[in-house]
Amino acid sequence: MNHIDLLIKAIICIVFAVIVYKYRVLDIGGALFATFIGAIILFLQGMGWFLLLLIFLIVGTIATEYKVNFKKKRLQEKARRKTMNVIANGIVPTIVAIFSIKSNLSFLYASAIAVALADTMASELGVLSDKAYFITNFRKAPPGTNGAISLYGEAWALIGSSLIALLSIPLLHLKPLYAIGVIIIGMLGCQIDSVLGATFQGKGKGNIISSDALLTNNDVNLISISISVLIAYIIIAV
Numbered sequence: 001m002n003h004i005d006l007l008i009k010a011i012i013c014i015v016f017a018v019i020v021y022k023y024r025v026l027d028i029g030g031a032l033f034a035t036f037i038g039a040i041i042l043f044l045q046g047m048g049w050f051l052l053l054l055i056f057l058i059v060g061t062i063a064t065e066y067k068v069n070f071k072k073k074r075l076q077e078k079a080r081r082k083t084m085n086v087i088a089n090g091i092v093p094t095i096v097a098i099f100s101i102k103s104n105l106s107f108l109y110a111s112a113i114a115v116a117l118a119d120t121m122a123s124e125l126g127v128l129s130d131k132a133y134f135i136t137n138f139r140k141a142p143p144g145t146n147g148a149i150s151l152y153g154e155a156w157a158l159i160g161s162s163l164i165a166l167l168s169i170p171l172l173h174l175k176p177l178y179a180i181g182v183i184i185i186g187m188l189g190c191q192i193d194s195v196l197g198a199t200f201q202g203k204g205k206g207n208i209i210s211s212d213a214l215l216t217n218n219d220v221n222l223i224s225i226s227i228s229v230l231i232a233y234i235i236i237a238v
Contacts, residue, residue: 009039009042009043012042012050013035013038013039013042016034016035016038016054017031017032017034017035020034020035020057026083026086027083029083030083030085030086032083033083033086033087033090034057034086034090037053037086037090037091037093037094038050038053038054040094040097040098041053041093041094041097044097044098044100044101045097045100045109048170048171048172048173049097049106049109049171049172051167051171052109052110052113052164052167052168052171052172053090053093053113055163055164055167056089056113056116056117056120056164059117059120059121059160059163060116060117060120060121060124063120063121063124063125063156064120064124066124066125067128070128071124071127071128071144074127074143074144075127075144084216084218085217085218085221087218087222088218088219088221088222088225089116089120089221089222089225091222092112092222092225092226092229093109093112093113093116096108096109096112096229097109106168106172106173106174107174107178107181107182107232107236108229108232108233108236109172110164110165110168110172110174110178110179110182111181111182111185111186111189111228111229111232112225112228112229113164114160114161114164114165114182114183114185114186114189115161115185115186115188115189115190115193115224115225115228115229116221116225117160117161117163117164117186118157118158118160118161118186118187118189118190119157119189119190119193119221119224120160121153121156121157121159121160122149122153122154122156122157122160122190122194123153125152125153125156126143126149126150126152126153126154126156126157127143127144127153128143128152129143129150129151129152129153130143131150131151131152132144132145132148132149132150132153133148133149133150134147134148134149134198135147135148135149135191135194135195135198136195136198136199146197146198146201146217147194147195147196147197147198147199147201148194148198149191149194154190157186157187157190158183158187160186161182161183161185161186161187161190162183162186164182164186165179165180165182165183165186166179168182181232181235185228185231185232185235186228188228188231189224189225189227189228190224192223192224192227192228193220193221193224196215196220196223196224197217197220200213200214200215200219200220201213201214201215201216201217201220
C-alpha cells in the first residue's frame with residue numbers, strides 16, 4: 001500500500017465521519033466508533049468491504065428515519081442510534097475482517113452484515129404493521145414488542161438480506177451459491193434475534209429496558225449476529 005492509497009483512505013474515513021455526524025445519522029460516540037470500524041475494514045480489506053458496510057449504514061438509516069415520528073410514539077423511544085448499537089452490529093464484521101487477512105472469510109463478513117440489515121429492516125419497518133405475533137407462540141402481540149414478528153417485517157428482512165447478498169457478488173467477489181447462503185443466514189439470524197428478544201429481553205419495546213429483561217436490545221443484536229456467523233463458519237468448514 002503506497003502513500004497515495006493511505007492518504008485517499010484516510011480522507012474517505014474523515015469524510016465519512018463528518019457526514020455521519022453532520023446529518024445526525026449517529027450520536028457523536030456512534031459516529032466515532034463507526035468511523036473506527038470503517039477505517040479498520042477499509043485499510044485491511046479494501047473498498048469493496050467498506051462499501052458493503054456503508055450500504056448497511058445508509059439503508060439502515062433510511063429505514064430508521066422512515067415515519068420516525070410515528071415510531072417514536074409507538075416505541076416510546078428516540079430513533080437515533082447510539083454507540084452501543086454501532087458496537088453490537090459492527091464488532092463481529094470487524095473481527096471477521098481482521099481474521100480474513102490470512103484466509104478469505106468474505107462469506108462470513110457478508111453473512112454478519114446481512115443479519116444486521118435484516119434485523120434492522122424487520123424491526124424498523126415491521127413495527128409499522130398492526131399485525132404482530134410473538135415468534136415463540138404466535139399469539140398476537142403489540143407492534144414493536146420484543147420478540148414480535150410480522151409478515152410485513154419478515155418481507156423487509158428478506159429484502160435487506162437479499163440486498164447484501166446480491167451486492168456481495170461484485171463487491172466481495174462472492175460466488176452466487178454463497179450469496180444464496182448469505183440470504184439464508186441473514187433470515188436465520190433475524191429469527192434468532194426475535195427468539196432471544198422474546199425469551200430474554202422482557203416485555204418492553206425496542207431499546208426500552210423492562211424490569212424483567214435479562215438482555216438489552218444491543219446484547220440480543222450482538223449474540224444473534226455472533227451465532228449466525230458461527231453457523232456460517234460451520235457451513236464452509238464442513
